[in-house]
Every structure is written in C-alpha cells, then in structure tokens.
Amino acid sequence: MKIGQSKPFMFALIMFIIATLSAGTLTVVNQVTAKEIAKQQAAKYNTYLTGAFSESNATVSEPKYSFAKGSVDKSFTVEGKGAGYLLTGKGGYSGDVTLFTVINTNGTINTNFVNKDTNNKEGIWLMSHSETSGKWQPVLEKVNELASLTPTSYTFFAGNESEGGYESVTDSTRTSTAVRNAFKALAYCIEDGAC
Amino acid sequence: MKKIKNIFLTGAFYENPTFIGFLGMCPTLATTNSLSKAVGMALATIIVLVLSNFFISLIKSITPAEVRIPVYVIVIATLVKTLELMLAGFVPSIYESLGVFLPLIVVNCIVLGRAEAFASKSNPGHAVIDGLGSGVGFLLALSLIGFVREFLGTGGIEFVSYFDSSVKWISFSVIPGEYVISLLTQPMGAFLTLGLLAGTITGIRMTISKRKANAAKLAAGK
Numbered sequence: 001m002k003i004g005q006s007k008p009f010m011f012a013l014i015m016f017i018i019a020t021l022s023a024g025t026l027t028v029v030n031q032v033t034a035k036e037i038a039k040q041q042a043a044k045y046n047t048y049l050t051g052a053f054s055e056s057n058a059t060v061s062e063p064k065y066s067f068a069k070g071s072v073d074k075s076f077t078v079e080g081k082g083a084g085y086l087l088t089g090k091g092g093y094s095g096d097v098t099l100f101t102v103i104n105t106n107g108t109i110n111t112n113f114v115n116k117d118t119n120n121k122e123g124i125w126l127m128s129h130s131e132t133s134g135k136w137q138p139v140l141e142k143v144n145e146l147a148s149l150t151p152t153s154y155t156f157f158a159g160n161e162s163e164g165g166y167e168s169v170t171d172s173t174r175t176s177t178a179v180r181n182a183f184k185a186l187a188y189c190i191e192d193g194a195c
Numbered sequence: 196m197k198k199i200k201n202i203f204l205t206g207a208f209y210e211n212p213t214f215i216g217f218l219g220m221c222p223t224l225a226t227t228n229s230l231s232k233a234v235g236m237a238l239a240t241i242i243v244l245v246l247s248n249f250f251i252s253l254i255k256s257i258t259p260a261e262v263r264i265p266v267y268v269i270v271i272a273t274l275v276k277t278l279e280l281m282l283a284g285f286v287p288s289i290y291e292s293l294g295v296f297l298p299l300i301v302v303n304c305i306v307l308g309r310a311e312a313f314a315s316k317s318n319p320g321h322a323v324i325d326g327l328g329s330g331v332g333f334l335l336a337l338s339l340i341g342f343v344r345e346f347l348g349t350g351g352i353e354f355v356s357y358f359d360s361s362v363k364w365i366s367f368s369v370i371p372g373e374y375v376i377s378l379l380t381q382p383m384g385a386f387l388t389l390g391l392l393a394g395t396i397t398g399i400r401m402t403i404s405k406r407k408a409n410a411a412k413l414a415a416g417k
Contacts, residue, residue, distance in 0.1 A: 025277065
C-alpha cells in the first residue's frame with residue numbers, strides 16, 4: 001500500500017509538506033529577484049521622468065495615501081518642474097491597475113515623453129495589471145491622446161463624464177473606472193496636501 | 196535509446212499537443228499574432244513542462260492517487276511563479292510581452308495533461324524527455340501559426356530580441372502593404388489560421404496513414 005492511501009491525515013500531511021516546500025522555494029526566488037525587479041521599475045520611472053523633464057533627479061517619497069478605491073504609492077518630485085506619481089486604481093476588470101503619471105507644477109499632465117515604438121506623446125503609463133491587453137490598451141491610448149492634444153489637468157481623469165471628466169472607453173468600462181480611481185486617489189491626496 | 200527517441204517523437208509529432216491533441220488553445224490563439232511572442236510563450240511553456248514532468252515523476256511514489264491533482268497544481272504553480280519572477284527580474288522585455296499569459300501557463304492543459312498521462316507513471320528521465328518532446332511540439336505549432344499570421348497579416352517578419360526591445364533579430368518585409376491580410380493578426384485570424392493549419396495537417400496525416408494501410412494490404416495479399 002502506498003503512503004497515505006485511505007488515510008485522510010496522511011493526505012493532509014503530504015499536501016502540507018508539498019505546500020511548505022513550494023512556499024519555501026518561492027520565498028527564496030523572491031529574495032533573489034526582488035532587488036532586480038525593483039531596479040527595473042526604478043529604471044522605468046527614470047526614463048519617464050527624463051523624457052518629461054529632461055532630468056531624473058527626483059526626491060522620492062512614499063505618501064502611502066489611500067482611499068477605498070485607490071492609492072498613491074510613490075511620488076517623485078523634480079524641484080521646480082513637477083512630479084511623477086505611482087498610482088493604484090481598484091475596480092478593473094480582473095483586479096487592480098497600477099499607473100505612473102507625470103504632472104507639471106501647474107497640474108497638467110506632462111506629455112513630453114515620446115514613445116520610440118509608436119512615436120506617440122505619453123504622460124500616463126501602465127506599470128502592472130491583470131487585464132488582457134485588449135482591455136487596457138485602448139484606455140491608455142485614449143487618455144494619452146487626450147492629454148497630449150491639449151494641456152489637461154489630472155483632475156479631468158479623476159471625474160466621470162457627467163462630472164466633466166473623460167468618457168469611459170467602450171468595452172473597457174471597468175478598466176476606465178480603475179484608471180479614474182487611480183487619478184481620484186491623486187486628486188484627493190493633493191487636495192489634502194499629502195502629495 | 197530507441198524508447199527515448201519514440202517518447203520524444205510521440206510528444207513532438209505523432210501526438211502533437213496543438214494540432215492533434217488540441218490542448219492549450221488559449222495561449223495558442225492569444226500569443227500567435229507575432230512570431231517572437233509565439234516563440235517566447237512556447238519557450239516559457241517548455242521550461243515549465245520539463246521541470247513539472249521531472250518533479251511530478253520524482254514525487255509520484257509519495258503522492259496518493261486521491262490528492263494527485265492538487266499536488267500537481269501546486270508543483271506547476273510554484274514553477275510558473277518562479278519562472279515569472281525570474282523573467283520579471285532578468286528578462287523584463289519577454290515578461291512584458293507575454294503579460295497575462297505567463298501566469299496562465301498554470302492552467303495550460305498540456306502541462307497538467309502530460310503530468311497526469313505520462314510523468315505520474317514514468318521515471319524522471321523519461322518524463323523529462325516527454326516534457327521536452329511535447330514542448331518542442333508546442334513550439335513548432337506556435338511558430339508555424341505565428342509565422343503564417345505575422346507574415347500574411349503584416350507582409351513580413353519582425354522578431355524582436357527578448358533582451359532588448361530596440362534590437363531586432365529578424366526583420367524583413369516581402370508583401371506590399373496593399374496585399375496583406377491584416378485580419379489574420381486579429382483574434383478572429385487566430386481561429387481561421389489554426390483551423391486551416393489543423394485541417395491541412397490532419398489531411399496529410401490521413402493520406403499518409405491510408406497509403407501505409409494500402410501498402411500493408413498489398414504486402415499481405417502477396
């Protein structure tokens with residue numbers, strides 16, 4: 001007879017051992033990769049800030065400001081020019097959406113960064129998501145297009161269409177909502193003086 | 196040696212997971228709009244497939260039959276998460292291009308299918324060869340679909356380096372813009388291409404097996 005056959009306790013024990021081994025492996029892998037992943041992220045923020053302000057010399061802080069549907073996770077202030085913000089918005093189609101955006105001192109989205117592949121001007125980037133590309137790409141394209149055509153305040157992306165904000169993208173309503181929630185968090189944070 | 200060759204060829208060709216088994220359709224349809232994405236997806240799947248087959252075969256004697264599926268899923272999920280973190284840390288461009296489809300390898304039927312059908316009944320060496328064979332079969336199928344879709348859909352092939360997105364390993368354009376079938380790069384084109392290729396391959400297989408059967412009949416008649 002094999003170990004554990006017809007013995008529930010043995011089943012549980014074997015499952016426990018395998019789950020523990022799995023957790024141990026993932027802990028080790030996380031330790032090894034966490035620094036590299038943080039480096040990759042930091043390099044991205046630097047690229048966006050350099051594209052926007054021609055310098056990436058920013059003061060990094062973590063306001064950890066949150067409301068029920070979103071949060072401001074990091075801010076990168078470039079003295080006298082503006083700031084970059086890492087935002088999280090809840091309510092996406094399959095989870096949270098993390099965005100990075102660069103705002104000028106006058107409150108408009110900075111779209112000086114030019115995407116090398118598409119040649120489009122961008123000021124809002126997706127950092128992590130659980131949506132399929134078909135859902136978030138049209139939303140990002142739309143918000144970047146709107147921001148690059150005329151100087152647009154970040155508050156425009158925090159409101160619904162009825163509140164004078166931007167219209168949700170058809171078929172990607174929930175992703176649009178997540179983006180809106182991320183900007184709402186930023187708007188509340190700046191209103192409260194925490195950002 | 197002959198057995199090893201047989202295991203490999205069965206996984207890669209005779210029981211090709213995509214065109215014969217119709218397994219792992221979600222990544223097949225979703226990531227084949229470009230050749231480089233299709234190859235990246237298949238390579239990631241090969242790594243998971245080989246390692247999951249190895250570990251599952253290794254623990255087969257201590258895995259009770261009643262809880263084998265949850266155990267397989269834990270092993271596969273651990274490997275996929277490990278691969279995901281490694282790619283995010285060391286090869287971010289492939290991590291980004293695969294996006295949400297990378298974690299979906301956990302539920303790829305090929306991985307669980309090979310674990311259940313082969314690895315749980317064989318020794319670790321054979322299980323690795325089977326994983327490699329099925330993985331290569333998946334790679335060939337995805338490359339073929341990816342090539343057809345990208346070539347006919349955009350008029351050429353642009354194979355972007357996995358390590359630096361500004362470097363292109365292969366880049367050529369043959370078909371003029373007005374003659375490309377851009378529909379093929381859309382999701383609908385995935386179904387069309389898969390259907391036509393699977394039909395063609397099944398047709399070829401049936402013709403070969405008919406010829407073999409006829410030849411055997413003739414030989415028996417003599």
